[in-house]
Amino acid sequence: QKEVEQDPGPLSVPEGAIVSLNCTYSNSAFQYFMWYRQYSRKGPELLMYTYSSGNKEDGRFTAQVDKSSKYISLFIRDSQPSDSATYLCAMSLALQGGSEKLVFGKGTKLTVNP
Amino acid sequence: EAGVTQFPSHSVIEKGQTVTLRCDPISGHDNLYWYRRVMGKEIKFLLHFVKESKQDESGMPNNRFLAERTGGTYSTLKVQPAELEDSGVYFCASSAQTGALQYFGAGTRLSVL
Numbered sequence: 413q414k415e416v417e418q419d420p421g422p423l424s425v426p427e428g429a430i431v432s433l434n435c436t437y438s439n440s441a442f443q444y445f446m447w448y449r450q451y452s453r454k455g456p457e458l459l460m461y462t463y464s465s466g467n468k469e470d471g472r473f474t475a476q477v478d479k480s481s482k483y484i485s486l487f488i489r490d491s492q493p494s495d496s497a498t499y500l501c502a503m504s505l506a507l508q509g510g511s512e513k514l515v516f517g518k519g520t521k522l523t524v525n526p
Numbered sequence: 527e528a529g530v531t532q533f534p535s536h537s538v539i540e541k542g543q544t545v546t547l548r549c550d551p552i553s554g555h556d557n558l559y560w561y562r563r564v565m566g567k568e569i570k571f572l573l574h575f576v577k578e579s580k581q582d583e584s585g586m587p588n589n590r591f592l593a594e595r596t597g598g599t600y601s602t603l604k605v606q607p608a609e610l611e612d613s614g615v616y617f618c619a620s621s622a623q624t625g626a627l628q629y630f631g632a633g634t635r636l637s638v639l
Contacts, residue, residue: 511582
């Protein structure tokens, strides 16, 4: 079983739609939870992050974490064509010796059609 | 302020050749990470530097990969000799401290023919 599961899509929606992106995870040791957005041929860009269960809102974006269910979500309201990108969930994991790493989902490719 | 920069953006080499990738972290970031994404797979951790010291290299695939960070500034990742399965996108990320948010570069796309 992969540590982080993410439906790769692709997901296609009309402009203005509400988009829901989800990841599940199996490792209870994950410490914080992030969503990155990646445009084609670019690097992952940090979009949202949260440390605890609950919701965090930033403009049209809401990140939700449910640690009891090991489930995280990203909601995009009033989606725009400029939101078309691949969305990656990522979770931090402490390693021995004080190090840490991010564990990523495969990413969901989103297209918002005008 | 400049972000994480990586050179080259794309490298095409033949099997058996050597390639060196470079990463310049955000100024002042002591932590530097290398990740890799091979086709069809998720981005995976390779190793973590704090300043010039390797904190963890548990993700390095084999001894054909050598990462350095002399002086604690930029880092290089050398693949020698390259194999077909090394093709993918190599990302570098940096953070101000361990446990802080990681910021990624645009990546180096490596194609081994």
